[in-house]
Amino acid sequence: MMKQSNLLAIVTCALGLAALSPSAMAEQLLEQQCASCHALQAEDYASSTVQERAERKAPPLYYAGNKFRPEWLVQWLQKPERIRPAGYFPAAHTVPGPDGDVVDSDSLPEHISLSAADAELASAALMKLTPYTDKLDAVDYEVGNISWRMGNLNFGKFNGCDACHRDAPDYGGLSGPELYSAWDRLQPKFIASFITDPVAWDPHTLMPANDLNQAAVQKLSDYLKVNGEDE
Amino acid sequence: MRYALVTLAVSALTAVSAHSWAADAEAGKQLYQIYCTQCHGINGDGKGINIPDMSVLPRDHTDTSEMSARSDEELIKAIKHGGKAVNKSVLMPAWDKNLSDEQVDDLVAYLRHICCDK
Numbered sequence: 001m002m003k004q005s006n007l008l009a010i011v012t013c014a015l016g017l018a019a020l021s022p023s024a025m026a027e028q029l030l031e032q033q034c035a036s037c038h039a040l041q042a043e044d045y046a047s048s049t050v051q052e053r054a055e056r057k058a059p060p061l062y063y064a065g066n067k068f069r070p071e072w073l074v075q076w077l078q079k080p081e082r083i084r085p086a087g088y089f090p091a092a093h094t095v096p097g098p099d100g101d102v103v104d105s106d107s108l109p110e111h112i113s114l115s116a117a118d119a120e121l122a123s124a125a126l127m128k129l130t131p132y133t134d135k136l137d138a139v140d141y142e143v144g145n146i147s148w149r150m151g152n153l154n155f156g157k158f159n160g161c162d163a164c165h166r167d168a169p170d171y172g173g174l175s176g177p178e179l180y181s182a183w184d185r186l187q188p189k190f191i192a193s194f195i196t197d198p199v200a201w202d203p204h205t206l207m208p209a210n211d212l213n214q215a216a217v218q219k220l221s222d223y224l225k226v227n228g229e230d231e
Numbered sequence: 232m233r234y235a236l237v238t239l240a241v242s243a244l245t246a247v248s249a250h251s252w253a254a255d256a257e258a259g260k261q262l263y264q265i266y267c268t269q270c271h272g273i274n275g276d277g278k279g280i281n282i283p284d285m286s287v288l289p290r291d292h293t294d295t296s297e298m299s300a301r302s303d304e305e306l307i308k309a310i311k312h313g314g315k316a317v318n319k320s321v322l323m324p325a326w327d328k329n330l331s332d333e334q335v336d337d338l339v340a341y342l343r344h345i346c347c348d349k
Contacts, residue, residue, distance in 0.1 A: 050261070050262065050265055050334075051261065051265075053265060054261075054264070054265050086269075086280055090268070090269050090280060091264050091265065091268050091269070091273060094268065094269075094273050094279075094280055095273075096272075096273060096274060096278075099278070100272065100278030100279070100280075100282055100283075101268075101272050101273055101278055101279050101280045102280065103280055157321075158321065159321060160314075160320065160321035160322040160323070160324065162284065163270060163281055163285060163322040163324075164269060164270075164281055171284055172284055173269070173270075173280075173281035173284065173285075174269075174280045174281055175269035175270075175279075175280060175281050197328070198328075199328050199329055205329070206265070206266060206269075206329075208313075208324035208325055208326055208328065208329055209325065209328035209329070210313065210324050210325050211325060211328075
């Protein structure tokens with residue numbers, strides 16, 4: 001027969017779980033599943049050095065609600081696919097080879113998968129993290145179109161983005177996040193704002209700014225749209 | 232006595248100079264690993280993971296003759312304002328928004344170390 005104390009513990013536990021509100025459950029989920037690798041609060045950049053970037057395990061998520069498209073988050077969290085071919089800090093996953101450095105694929109960690117219910121819950125909680133709405137409001141970007149050919153030249157030949165980013169699964173650099181799915185993944189104004197001033201979003205980012213004017217940012221953002229829809 | 236004093240002063244100055252150079256190059260090594268190795272290679276030989284699809288290969292920073300032909304000012308300009316600013320490839324971006332002047336100096340100290348301190 002079950003001891004009275006065990007029964008009491010089970011009942012208390014069940015009541016405790018039932019008492020959690022959906023938002024509390026979501027916060028608990030983020031803490032348990034995400035916080036060990038992703039920052040959910042802003043780093044104190046004033047008192048940290050760039051070594052902080054080398055030690056990060058994964059992208060910060062404290063501005064996820066200003067960055068991602070929620071529908072993409074829900075899908076991706078259930079079936080994650082690698083966005084950064086060389087991991088979040090490429091130098092930690094690079095080894096020398098006979099013809100140059102190569103990515104040590106075995107060292108790349110896999111992202112966890114969530115159930116559909118947990119993915120919905122996590123996405124909803126992440127979309128509430130919006131400390132940089134002012135940056136998006138300040139962006140003067142209207143979604144537009146550009147010919148794929150012109151956009152591709154602008155992305156590669158004129159601005160050299162393909163040095164670090166892939167705009168097709170089989171073309172481009174490996175160190176940055178792939179950008180052929182960027183339009184599905186990211187909010188349009190985040191794309192424009194981040195290209196304009198990546199350091200404002202992340203003082204230790206590995207993305208350079210390159211002094212691009214508004215017209216150049218418009219063309220690059222539109223190219224990610226046209227190219228993404230083409231993929 | 233005067234000779235001893237002069238020797239002491241010269242030794243002290245040399246020690247200070249060597250110490251500050253070493254500190255800068257060490258800081259530059261860390262920055263190089265974070266910002267540069269993706270293209271210039273973990274050994275600085277210009278063979279980073281990004282090169283397979285590049286139309287212009289990154290500078291081999293271990294090439295003593297090539298690097299000796301570049302002044303510190305040229306290196307600083309290339310790092311801060313990108314390859315286009317020194318009539319080289321746009322594949323080298325401008326890092327002046329990401330790095331302070333002191334950090335750029337640290338990187339140049341490290342470049343001088345890996346190119347020419349053999």
